[in-house]
Amino acid sequence: MPHLATEVDCFSLVIEIGGIPIRVNTASQEFLRTLQVRYAGFIGSQDGTWDSLPQMEFDVELSDAGFGNPEAGVKVSQTDGIWHMQRGDFHAEWEPKTRHGKIRQSANPYSIDAILRIVHTLALARQGGMLLHAASAIHHGNACVFAGVSGAGKTTISRLAPHDVTLLTDEISYVRKIDSGYVCFGTPFTGELAKLGENVSGPLEAVYLLAQGPENKIEPVPVPDAVRSVLANVLFFAEDPELVRQVFHSVCELVDRVPVSRLTFVPDSRVWEMIR
């Protein structure tokens, strides 16, 4: 009698960003290899020999059916304790209570990249942390964040970093609130530099709002402007008033504890002499 059910091989890997390990399960060995390359340096151990076991787990089903334009707007909402994430190129859901989720997407790694960003924003929002549209780096043991819209100079200042600076990202910065301070982690989320950040972390000592100008200067920013500017650079996708309020409070607390300055710079390496 033929087998009525076929056992499907399942391949797994753990992607650890910001100290939060996420296990991804897939039936496609090819997709697994794609992820191993995409997240090189951010792949954790399968057996929990790292500091912590996976805090979330996603089963990925690859399918080309029903997916269209990846540029179609992202929609993130919650019903009955389950987060639903949707874009032109993926559908995903995640239940925080069970820490388990499902993803249906094409084999494009950028789809799961977007899902990971969303999931991390949701996890961080509850903890007082955030993803910022910002470059970040560790300099003299401390982390600095360089926030700004596209064209403000995130990639430029990252390119200009001297050799003793460890680049955490040129595009998406990962900030966690740990105890009474903030820690900035490296991310694999890249911008124009197309170079993964180092998977290290450091205490966040300064936030710079980037602007390019005729001379290098650092100026203090009034608190309301700092809150407004940092908030404008927070990545957050969920249509959830409570979490939006939480993000607002988190930004206010960050601004209260970490100095925020405006960094105007000429695009040459001298700017790094000003950064502590």
Add this chain to the structure above:
Amino acid sequence: MSKLYVVRDARSAVRVLDGEAMVMSGRDSTLFSLNKTATIIWQAADGQTSLDEIVGSQVCQEYDVEYASALQDAENMARELAGHGILQISEQPISQARTLAGESR
């Protein structure tokens, strides 16, 4: 002129930094920064204390301003913030239970 009562919108989020309130609208997430005088009024806007009492007992105590002028400014500000949905105004006292915005620190 009849009394005016003001109360903070419960859906809005507020944070006071350096004596000035930052308020995020619960309606559309628009951010408002209030100056110190507006912050005093905002913090006292409990729906039970009338605006003229707030101005008389707090604003005029804090700043050397003429009462009638300060009250007129306060009413203008209250109506503007009400237009943005972050404050409610009424000629009657307003129940606190469903309207006060949560404030952190």
